[in-house]
Amino acid sequence: MSAPARASASVSADVLTPGAAPAGAPTGPITPVMVRLKLSLLRNGLRQSSTRRAAYIASVVVVLLFAALQLLGLIALRGTAHAPTVAVLLVAVLALGWAVLPLFFPSGDETLDPTRLVMLPLHPQPLVRALLAASLVGIGPLFTLCLVVGASIATAHSAAAVVVAVPAVALALLTCVALARTVAAANIRLLTSRRGRDLAVLSGLFIAVGAQVVNFSAQKLGTAGLGKLDPVGDVVRWIPPASALGAVDSVSSGAYLRAGAQLVLAVAALGVLLYLWQRSMTQLMTSPDGSTLDASADGGRQRASRGSGLARLLPAGRVGMVMERTLRYVWRDPKTKAAWVTSLAVGLIVPVFNALQQSGSVYLACFASGMLGIQMYNQFGQDGSAFWMIAMTVSSPRDALLELRGRAAALVLITVPHATLVTVITTALVGGGWQRFPEVLGLSYALLGALLATGAWASARFPYSIPRQGYKNVAPGQGGLAGISILGGMVASAVICAPLLALTIWLHIADHTGITWILLPLGALYGTAASVVGLRAGARCMTRRLPEILTAVTVG
Numbered sequence: 001m002s003a004p005a006r007a008s009a010s011v012s013a014d015v016l017t018p019g020a021a022p023a024g025a026p027t028g029p030i031t032p033v034m035v036r037l038k039l040s041l042l043r044n045g046l047r048q049s050s051t052r053r054a055a056y057i058a059s060v061v062v063v064l065l066f067a068a069l070q071l072l073g074l075i076a077l078r079g080t081a082h083a084p085t086v087a088v089l090l091v092a093v094l095a096l097g098w099a100v101l102p103l104f105f106p107s108g109d110e111t112l113d114p115t116r117l118v119m120l121p122l123h124p125q126p127l128v129r130a131l132l133a134a135s136l137v138g139i140g141p142l143f144t145l146c147l148v149v150g151a152s153i154a155t156a157h158s159a160a161a162v163v164v165a166v167p168a169v170a171l172a173l174l175t176c177v178a179l180a181r182t183v184a185a186a187n188i189r190l191l192t193s194r195r196g197r198d199l200a201v202l203s204g205l206f207i208a209v210g211a212q213v214v215n216f217s218a219q220k221l222g223t224a225g226l227g228k229l230d231p232v233g234d235v236v237r238w239i240p241p242a243s244a245l246g247a248v249d250s251v252s253s254g255a256y257l258r259a260g261a262q263l264v265l266a267v268a269a270l271g272v273l274l275y276l277w278q279r280s281m282t283q284l285m286t287s288p289d290g291s292t293l294d295a296s297a298d299g300g301r302q303r304a305s306r307g308s309g310l311a312r313l314l315p316a317g318r319v320g321m322v323m324e325r326t327l328r329y330v331w332r333d334p335k336t337k338a339a340w341v342t343s344l345a346v347g348l349i350v351p352v353f354n355a356l357q358q359s360g361s362v363y364l365a366c367f368a369s370g371m372l373g374i375q376m377y378n379q380f381g382q383d384g385s386a387f388w389m390i391a392m393t394v395s396s397p398r399d400a401l402l403e404l405r406g407r408a409a410a411l412v413l414i415t416v417p418h419a420t421l422v423t424v425i426t427t428a429l430v431g432g433g434w435q436r437f438p439e440v441l442g443l444s445y446a447l448l449g450a451l452l453a454t455g456a457w458a459s460a461r462f463p464y465s466i467p468r469q470g471y472k473n474v475a476p477g478q479g480g481l482a483g484i485s486i487l488g489g490m491v492a493s494a495v496i497c498a499p500l501l502a503l504t505i506w507l508h509i510a511d512h513t514g515i516t517w518i519l520l521p522l523g524a525l526y527g528t529a530a531s532v533v534g535l536r537a538g539a540r541c542m543t544r545r546l547p548e549i550l551t552a553v554t555v556g
Contacts, residue, residue, distance in 0.1 A: 030122065034130035038137045051462065055484040063139050067146035074150030079157075084249040085233030087151035088242040091172055094144055095241050098176040099183050117285070124278045132274070135177045148172045151245050157252040164251045164259065168244035171266045175241035178273040185280040238262065240269030318399075322406025323413070329382060330414075335466065336382055340375065340414075347371035348422055355429035362430045365440050368422035369448040372415040373493075376455025377486055379407050381466040385554045391546055401539035404459075408452045408535060419444045439504055439516045442523025446500050449527025450493035453534020458489045460541040463552040500526050 046053045074090075077083040117127065135141070152165040237246030244266040250259035314320035329336045347368035354360025380387050394400050423444060427437045462485040500523060507516050542549065 030126055031130040031133045034134040035137060038134040042137075052481045055462075055481040059483050060139055063143050064146075067143045071146050071150040074147070074154045077154045082230065083154040084237075084246075085229050087155045087245050087249070088233050088237045089229060090151050091148060091245050092236045092239065092242040094147060095172075095176050095179060098140075098144070098180040124282050127281065128274055128278045131181065132174065132178060135181055136173075141173065141177060144176055145169070145173055148245070152248055155245060155249040155252060160256075161248050161252040164263070165248045168248050168263070168266070171244040171263070171270060172241040175244075175266065175270045175273065178270060178277060182273050182277040182280065185277055185284060238265065240266045243269075318402040319406040319409060322403055323410040326407050326410035327413075330410075333382070340372075343371040343375060344418060347418065348425075351422060351426040352429065355426050360426075360430065362423075362427050362436050362440050363443070365419070365423040365426040366444045366447050368419045369415060369444040370451065370490075372411065372418065373448050373451025373455065374486060374490075376408065376411055376452050377458050377489060378462075378464060378466070378482065379404070379455070379459040380463050380549055380553045381459075383553065384466065387553050388550055391550050394543065394546060397536075397539045397543045400542040401535060404456045404535045404538050404542070408456065408531060411452070412448070415448055416445070419448065435513065436516070438518075438520035439523075442519035442521070443497070443500065443504065444523070445520075446497050446523040446527040446530070447493065449529070449531040450496040450534075451489070452527075452531040453496065453537075454489040454492045456531075456535050456538030457541055458485050460538050460545055460549060463549045465553050496530055497526075 046056055074087070077086060148169050152169050156162045156165045236242050237249070243262040247259040247262035247266070250256070250262060314323050330340050331337065347370070350367045351360060351364035354364055355362075380390075383390060390403065394403060420441060423437065423441045427434055427440065462481060464481050464485075500519070503522075504516070504519060507513065507519075
């Protein structure tokens with residue numbers, strides 16, 4: 001480690017050590033400063049373009065509308081026999097979502113990155129309080145607050161229960177946010193250190209499985225009989241932060257001693273999470289990372305970029321070079337690798353789990369193409385500051401087309417075998433589904449082509465930067481832009497696939513199931529044609545907007 005790095009680590013360790021009082025350390029409260037800083041980051045991010053402002057406002061409106069509908073639904077449950085069970089399970093699902101979703105989805109919480117505060121003379125305890133308060137600013141905490149308030153209204157049936165509901169709601173919200181920050185702080189090294197890329201992949205698998213647990217838990221609330229959930233609710237009501245809402249129900253039924261124990265569990269869980277978060281930040285801000293170590297420790301060996309392995313099988317020219325670069329990103333870059341692994345896992349888990357539960361359709365196999373096709377979006381954001389080297393080589397629409405074609409070909413190289421395998425497994429698990437295997441596979445190929453088309457155009461039209469440090473996948477103020485870009489692209493892909501879907505439906509309605517095999521070659525050709533048209537449109541857009549793209553992915 002270099003001398004400046006050792007000095008920085010030493011100073012930071014002195015500052016973060018309890019009882020240390022470095023000269024010039026701030027004595028005033030830093031919580032208001034952090035909250036204002038969070039608001040300033042969001043405001044300045046929205047000022048960069050009208051597109052970001054529109055996307056952010058649209059996402060806020062959609063989230064608030066959904067939260068209001070959920071709130072009304074929970075209020076409507078008030079007085080029913082199973083309302084307490086729904087309330088505690090809902091809070092448990094929310095906590096699980098806060099634990100796994102911020103590390104995977106780009107629309108995660110945009111709280112401040114603690115690694116940016118290394119050189120500041122800040123003590124750990126005030127820093128945790130300040131960052132926790134800053135984490136409460138955003139769409140996610142507001143959405144969670146609405147649902148927790150609705151759950152408390154559904155379970156509070158007395159004046160004492162209403163009084164207990166106030167701290168219970170605060171405990172549940174703070175526990176969810178603290179859980180997300182603790183998990184994120186523990187994984188920040190995995191997302192930034194090359195030495196930890198393999199563990200990052202395991203973390204990505206955990207996130208993928210956790211996200212599906214959240215998904216199936218939410219489906220269980222809506223489809224299973226509520227009476228069957230009562231035994232699960234009896235156990236979950238003792239698990240924080242759901243225990244806070246369990247205390248409200250206990251007070252409503254007159255069990256004050258049980259309510260006190262449940263509140264104590266919620267408070268203890270919050271204290272443990274804050275302690276673990278503080279400990280993770282202390283270690284994070286006082287320990288050197290891989291960027292401060294001597295590169296010669298790895299031997300400084302450089303392998304030949306071409307002439308061995310997969311590189312010999314790739315086409316010559318720019319397309320092959322771009323494919324190799326993209327595949328190297330997938331294998332070497334921790335964030336890119338984690339995103340691909342989670343997409344592969346989720347694309348397999350969703351159809352297979354539904355098939356095993358005898359509640360799914362063979363058409364869910366298309367989910368594999370959908371999950372990997374989304375990787376085509378924001379192609380230039382993953383390059384970061386290195387994109388300027390690529391931009392220097394793009395002087396015409398043909399250069400841009402070859403660049404996009406290579407990126408799309410690398411994605412197809414992985415997605416087509418994976419989608420085919422998932423379709424085979426899903427068809428085998430769903431009874432009597434082999435007759436529909438050709439049409440499902442054809443629809444998967446068509447969906448992949450549509451996502452390649454819309455992803456290429458959206459990458460050029462709505463680029464956004466991906467922070468290389470920290471656990472965020474979108475820069476502050478760009479979460480709405482990323483969400484609207486992907487959501488709009490998925491809707492456009494559905495519209496593109498509409499003719500093939502209409503043909504599939506017509507063949508079944510007209511009882512021409514004997515010739516549905518024709519959908520396999522038609523789907524492959526249709527997807528290829530859609531991708532060709534989309535790549536050309538994206539290349540023209542990339543050529544026109546190259547300076548804007550360069551600014552967005554390197555500065556934004």
